[in-house]
Amino acid sequence: MHELPVEVIVNGRTHRHVVEPRLTLADYLREKCGLTGTHLGCEHGACGACTVLLDGQAVRACLLFAVQVDGQEVTTVEGIAGEDGELSPVQSALRECHGLQCGFCTPGFVTSITALLRDNPQPTDEEIREGLSGNFCRCTGYQGIINAVLRAAQTTTR
Known part of the structure; x- marks a missing residue:
């Protein structure tokens, strides 16, 4: 299977990678971006553990492929807290x-x-x-x- 380039703004920082088309957004965030706050529970979109904000909307990261969010903005739990580490x-x-x-x-x-x-x-x-x-x-x-x-x-x- 051939890989595709993706560019995603995650927590205000641009990430560029070449990924397999079947890589989920959750796995992309955890494996490629090193952001392990997005948890994988059921991997069927039912439990909500992998919820992130995609262009401001709450979505299940296990149900989306990384290539689907090319050019969009993702906020994970790591991006919710203030830049100084202060809790939201x-x-x-x-x-x-x-x-x-x-x-x-x-x-x-x-x-x-x-x-x-x-x-x-x-x-x-x-x-x-x-x-x-x-x-x-x-x-x-x-x-x-x-x-x-x-x-x-x-x-x-x-």
């Missing part, structure tokens, strides 16, 4: 509200919540549950995550 309001709220335990699902939740609050700065409990319905967590029971979204919404709208 979403990350801080997840920590404060005990919205994470083992951490495996956390990167997908951080990117999904970031997109949710950008599109809906004051979501209701029901809107939060709907907005995060594609992200699975096996540890927390979700209430801490929902509380974190509410806290982050309060923090970002002050």
Whole structure:
């Protein structure tokens, strides 16, 4: 199989590689860009662990090929925090509200919540549950995550 060139802006930095057409975006980010915050869970788009922002929209990186995002901008969990390493309001709220335990699902939740609050700065409990319905967590029971979204919404709208 022949390889194809791709150029993707990841967390504000341009990455150029030659890749096999079947390489997923998740594997591209992890293997070619060295960004291991994007986790692979089900590899079927159901668990949300691999969620990244593609041109600002939350997408499942396991369902896209790297060649499909040529010329686009990707934000991973590593790009959500401030450049000085300061946690984003979403990350801080997840920590404060005990919205994470083992951490495996956390990167997908951080990117999904970031997109949710950008599109809906004051979501209701029901809107939060709907907005995060594609992200699975096996540890927390979700209430801490929902509380974190509410806290982050309060923090970002002050």
